[in-house]
Amino acid sequence: MSAISVKNLTVKYGSQTVLNRLSFDVEKGSITAIIGPNGSGKTTLFRALLSLIPHEGSVKIFQKQAKDVLSRIGYVPQKFDFDRTLPITVNEFLSFAYGRRSLKNNQICHEVRVDALVDKLIGELSGGQLQRVLIAQALIKTPDLLLLDEPSAGIDIEGAQAFYDLIRHLNTEHGVTVLLISHEINMVYSFADQILCLNRDLVCNGPPREVLTKEIIEKLYGPEIGLRGHKHL
Amino acid sequence: MQLLAMPFMQRALLAGVLLGALLALLGIFVVLRRMAFFSDGIAHASLAGVAVGVLTNANPLLTALGLSAILAAGMAWLERRTKIASDAIVGLIFTAGMATGVILLSFKRGYQPELVSFLFGNILAIQWSELILMAVLAVIIIIFIILKYKRLALMILNPEIAYLSGVAVTVYHTLLYVTVAVAAVLGLKMLGIVLVSALLIVPVSTAKLFAGSFRSLMFWSVVIAELAVLVGIVISVYLNLPTGAVIVLVGIGFFALTLAFQKLKRI
Numbered sequence: 001m002s003a004i005s006v007k008n009l010t011v012k013y014g015s016q017t018v019l020n021r022l023s024f025d026v027e028k029g030s031i032t033a034i035i036g037p038n039g040s041g042k043t044t045l046f047r048a049l050l051s052l053i054p055h056e057g058s059v060k061i062f063q064k065q066a067k068d069v070l071s072r073i074g075y076v077p078q079k080f081d082f083d084r085t086l087p088i089t090v091n092e093f094l095s096f097a098y099g100r101r102s103l104k105n106n107q108i109c110h111e112v113r114v115d116a117l118v119d120k121l122i123g124e125l126s127g128g129q130l131q132r133v134l135i136a137q138a139l140i141k142t143p144d145l146l147l148l149d150e151p152s153a154g155i156d157i158e159g160a161q162a163f164y165d166l167i168r169h170l171n172t173e174h175g176v177t178v179l180l181i182s183h184e185i186n187m188v189y190s191f192a193d194q195i196l197c198l199n200r201d202l203v204c205n206g207p208p209r210e211v212l213t214k215e216i217i218e219k220l221y222g223p224e225i226g227l228r229g230h231k232h233l
Numbered sequence: 234m235q236l237l238a239m240p241f242m243q244r245a246l247l248a249g250v251l252l253g254a255l256l257a258l259l260g261i262f263v264v265l266r267r268m269a270f271f272s273d274g275i276a277h278a279s280l281a282g283v284a285v286g287v288l289t290n291a292n293p294l295l296t297a298l299g300l301s302a303i304l305a306a307g308m309a310w311l312e313r314r315t316k317i318a319s320d321a322i323v324g325l326i327f328t329a330g331m332a333t334g335v336i337l338l339s340f341k342r343g344y345q346p347e348l349v350s351f352l353f354g355n356i357l358a359i360q361w362s363e364l365i366l367m368a369v370l371a372v373i374i375i376i377f378i379i380l381k382y383k384r385l386a387l388m389i390l391n392p393e394i395a396y397l398s399g400v401a402v403t404v405y406h407t408l409l410y411v412t413v414a415v416a417a418v419l420g421l422k423m424l425g426i427v428l429v430s431a432l433l434i435v436p437v438s439t440a441k442l443f444a445g446s447f448r449s450l451m452f453w454s455v456v457i458a459e460l461a462v463l464v465g466i467v468i469s470v471y472l473n474l475p476t477g478a479v480i481v482l483v484g485i486g487f488f489a490l491t492l493a494f495q496k497l498k499r500i
């Protein structure tokens with residue numbers, strides 16, 4: 001059963017086509033990774049899936065329009081740019097998104113190791129801590145679908161590994177469908193059930209071992225990166 | 234104490250307390266969204282509305298409120314629907330409104346005293362009718378902020394997360410712009426076009442230096458604004474100085490003292 005079903009999705013900015021007739025399905029309970037070079041339309045695809053931008057074609061999430069299932073979707077943005085000198089505690093930020101006053105004994109906060117951070121100011125958190133808070137924000141409403149836009153960017157290797165372990169745990173223990181954008185091809189190769197390769201068009205779609213060939217990597221990133229970064233393929 | 238018995242002083246203090254709370258609370262969102270130039274621009278653009286009121290013998294405050302609210306909604310729309318940079322949009326509206334106001338006012342003989350009053354404010358000359366209008370609008374906006382501050386803050390921090398949390402982002406975006414415009418125009422009577430954005434920026438900038446949470450930021454911003462307004466009005470009356478300018482300098486004084494105290498604490 002599909003969590004996401006996309007048919008002939010096209011996004012244009014003026015006369016420029018950013019996404020060209022994409023069609024794919026994301027299975028419920030799967031982990032799907034979207035890869036592609038900078039400017040290939042990955043974040044635009046997320047925005048189109050959420051109906052945040054005008055688009056052509058059909059997008060269904062849990063067989064409905066995105067705006068009708070927003071409460072079932074958790075989202076971790078790529079950029080979280082704010083005035084770091086403004087005093088907003090983690091607890092306050094989470095309550096802005098969630099509505100309840102205190103999250104000190106919340107199970108999700110405990111699982112993503114945010115419970116020790118609730119009284120800290122979000123402007124004083126490290127990159128990894130802020131990322132965990134953003135993930136907690138997405139998970140607190142117990143979503144069925146989690147959209148992650150380059151979730152481990154700016155985190156060190158250990159932090160990234162812990163992060164992917166957490167996503168795997170959420171997927172297997174809580175049955176959350178995960179769709180994530182990533183630049184870390186090695187990581188998603190062993191981690192994802194399905195890969196979507198994007199470069200304006202959908203260049204590949206399938207299990208990593210079948211679709212992440214040297215040819216596809218070179219087609220996406222050019223011959224140098226294709227050979228250097230992915231020796232195991 | 235004799236001064237407090239005078240109706241003009243009572244009206245000035247009441248208006249000051251209302252505007253202090255209103256501008257301080259909205260100022261938090263102005264700073265959070267980095268839209269200080271917007272509040273300054275909309276205050277200047279409102280001169281066109283003031284001029285329409287002066288020329289048509291309508292209440293200039295009402296015409297300025299109407300025009301500024303429309304301009305603010307238009308600016309929010311332009312920001313969402315065009316690729317023009319926000320500061321360029323503010324710059325265009327700022328100068329167009331100001332230039333229109335200056336030209337319109339040139340048709341009215343002897344307009345200079347009124348122009349000076351709107352440019353630099355004169356809270357001691359406020360009328361009961363203006364105070365009532367101010368109170369109604371200020372109370373509505375303050376209640377809106379108290380009830381919806383979480384949604385406003387989330388919309389500013391990240392519109393996508395806000396959208397997924399059920400916030401009508403477009404509506405809140407427009408409401409924020411319109412309420413800041415209305416508050417800035419109400420503030421003209423106290424601080425004038427030139428200085429009104431000071432009360433949006435200075436209290437929150439001072440409270441930011443020591444507040445430990447968003448809720449305490451809201452509380453202390455209002456306290457600092459009220460102190461600046463009340464102390465400013467009293468000093469200006471006793472020393473016979475322009476009220477708006479004294480309020481701004483008292484606010485800046487609080488900021489400087491707080492900053493100095495914070496620095497000394499770290500030594």
